[in-house]
Amino acid sequence: MSRIAYLECTKCGAHIEAHQPQTVCPNDGGVLYVRYNLENIKNDFKRASLSSRSANLWRYAEVLPDAPPVSLGEGFTPMLPSREFANVFIKEEGLNPTGSFKARGMSVAVTMAKAYGLKKLAAPSAGNAASALAAYAAAAGIEAHIFMPRDVPLANRVECESYGARVTLVDGLISDCARMLAERKEKEGWFDVSTLKEPFRLEGKKTMGYEVAEQLGWQLPQGVIYPTGGGVGLIGMWKAFDEMEALGWIGPERPNMVAVQSSGCAPSVKAWDEGGRTSDFWPDAATLAAGLRVPKAYGDYLILDILKRSGGIAVVATDAEIMEAFHHWARVEGVFAAPEGAASLAAYRKLLARGFFSVEDKVVLFNTGSGLKYLDVIEKEKKSGMPAARQIGGIIGPY
Numbered sequence: 190m191s192r193i194a195y196l197e198c199t200k201c202g203a204h205i206e207a208h209q210p211q212t213v214c215p216n217d218g219g220v221l222y223v224r225y226n227l228e229n230i231k232n233d234f235k236r237a238s239l240s241s242r243s244a245n246l247w248r249y250a251e252v253l254p255d256a257p258p259v260s261l262g263e264g265f266t267p268m269l270p271s272r273e274f275a276n277v278f279i280k281e282e283g284l285n286p287t288g289s290f291k292a293r294g295m296s297v298a299v300t301m302a303k304a305y306g307l308k309k310l311a312a313p314s315a316g317n318a319a320s321a322l323a324a325y326a327a328a329a330g331i332e333a334h335i336f337m338p339r340d341v342p343l344a345n346r347v348e349c350e351s352y353g354a355r356v357t358l359v360d361g362l363i364s365d366c367a368r369m370l371a372e373r374k375e376k377e378g379w380f381d382v383s384t385l386k387e388p389f390r391l392e393g394k395k396t397m398g399y400e401v402a403e404q405l406g407w408q409l410p411q412g413v414i415y416p417t418g419g420g421v422g423l424i425g426m427w428k429a430f431d432e433m434e435a436l437g438w439i440g441p442e443r444p445n446m447v448a449v450q451s452s453g454c455a456p457s458v459k460a461w462d463e464g465g466r467t468s469d470f471w472p473d474a475a476t477l478a479a480g481l482r483v484p485k486a487y488g489d490y491l492i493l494d495i496l497k498r499s500g501g502i503a504v505v506a507t508d509a510e511i512m513e514a515f516h517h518w519a520r521v522e523g524v525f526a527a528p529e530g531a532a533s534l535a536a537y538r539k540l541l542a543r544g545f546f547s548v549e550d551k552v553v554l555f556n557t558g559s560g561l562k563y564l565d566v567i568e569k570e571k572k573s574g575m576p577a578a579r580q581i582g583g584i585i586g587p588y
C-alpha cells in the first residue's frame with residue numbers, strides 16, 4: 190500500500206490515511222479519491238514501461254495499490270474499430286470476467302479488502318456488480334453478502350449463487366437494497382463496498398481511462414460515451430486522465446465526456462438539463478437496462494462537474510431506442526452488447542444528428558457488458574412484441 194500517499198475527500202479536501210479500511214469522508218460523506226505520490230512514480234513509470242506487461246488492468250500497477258492482486262484476468266479489453274462509423278471505437282467490456290466492467294472495480298476492491306484482512310463484504314447491486322463481487326470474493330476466500338432487486342437479469346442471480354455468495358432478493362430498487370444493507374451491516378460485521386462508498390472500486394474502473402489512451406496511441410478521443418448509473422466509470426476515467434497528465438503521459442486535452450441514461454431513470458440527465466450541481470431522486474425508476482436503474486447516484490456532484498469541465502453532455506435513450514441499438518450492433522458490428530452498452534450507440538446517433546459530434550470526431554462508445562447476461566431480458570422484450578424499430582420512427586431497419 191506504500192505507493193498510496195493518502196485518500197482525499199472530493200468535497201472538503203481532507204486527507205485521510207489509507208492504512209485501514211475507509212469508506213467516505215467522516216466530515217461530510219464526500220467520496221474519497223486515492224492519491225499517489227505521482228511526482229516520485231513519474232521517474233520510473235513511463236508509457237514505454239507498459240510494452241512488456243500482461244494484458245490486464247494490473248499492467249498499471251504503479252497507480253494501483255501495491256497489494257497482491259486478486260485477479261481473474263480483468264481489463265485490457267478490446268478497442269474495436271466500428272464497421273459502421275470510420276472514427277468510432279467500441280470499447281468491449283463484455284469480455285471481462287463475469288461479463289462486465291464491474292470486474293475491474295471489484296478486483297481492486299477485493300484485493301484491498303484481502304490486504305486489510307476483511308472477512309465479510311457486502312454490497313447492494315443493480316446486478317453486474319453483484320456478480321463481480323461474488324466472483325472476486327470467492328477467489329479471495331472472503332464472504333460476499335449481496336442485496337439485489339428480485340427482478341435482476343437471471344444471470345446475475347445464478348452467478349452469485351454459484352459463486353457461493355449470500356444473496357438477498359429485494360422487492361425494490363438498488364436504493365432499497367442499500368437501505369436494507371445499511372440497517373444490518375454493523376450488527377453482521379460486514380464491510381460495505383457500495384459504489385463510491387469505498388475508494389478502491391473507482392481505482393479499478395479508472396483503468397478504462399488508461400486503456401483508452403494507451404489503445405488509441407496516447408491521443409485521447411474527441412468524445413467518450415458512457416452508460417451512467419452510479420457514474421463510477423466516468424468519474425474513474427476522468428481521474429485517470431488527470432493522473433496521466435501528472436505522469437507526463439498526455440497533455441491537458443480531454444475528451445467531451447457524455448453520460449447516457451435511460452429515459453426510465455435519468456436523474457443525472459435531468460439535473461444536467463436543469464443546470465443542477467446534484468440530482469434529485471428519480472421516482473419509479475424503470476428500464477430494461479438494469480445497470481442504469483440507479484435513482485440517484487452517490488457521486489452525482491462529481492458526474493455533473495466532469496460533464497461540465499469536459500464540455501460534455503448528458504443524454505437519454507428510451508428503452509425502445511436501446512433495444513433497437515442492441516439489435517443493430519449485433520447485426521452490423523457482431524457485438525452482442527448489454528442494453529446499457531447499446532445505449533451508447535443510441536446516444537452517439539443523437540449527438541451526430543444534433544451536430545454535437547461530427548463524423549470526423551474520434552468517439553469511443555463503451556459497451557459496458559455482455560448481452561449474454563441479458564438473454565431473459567432480450568427474449569422477454571421480443572415476446573412482448575415491442576416493435577422497437579418502429580417506435581423510434583424506423584431510423585434503422587427492423588431487427
Ligand SMILES: Cc1ncc(COP(=O)(O)O)c(C=O)c1O
Pocket residue numbers: 289291315316317318384416417418419420421422423479480481527529530557558
Ligand atoms: C452493464 C452496465 N453498464 C453500466 C452500468 C453503470 O455503471 P456505473 O455505476 O459505473 O455508472 C452498470 C451498473 O450496474 C452495468 O451493469
Ligand SMILES: [Zn+2]
Pocket residue numbers: 198199200201202203214215216217218219
Ligand atoms: Zn470531506
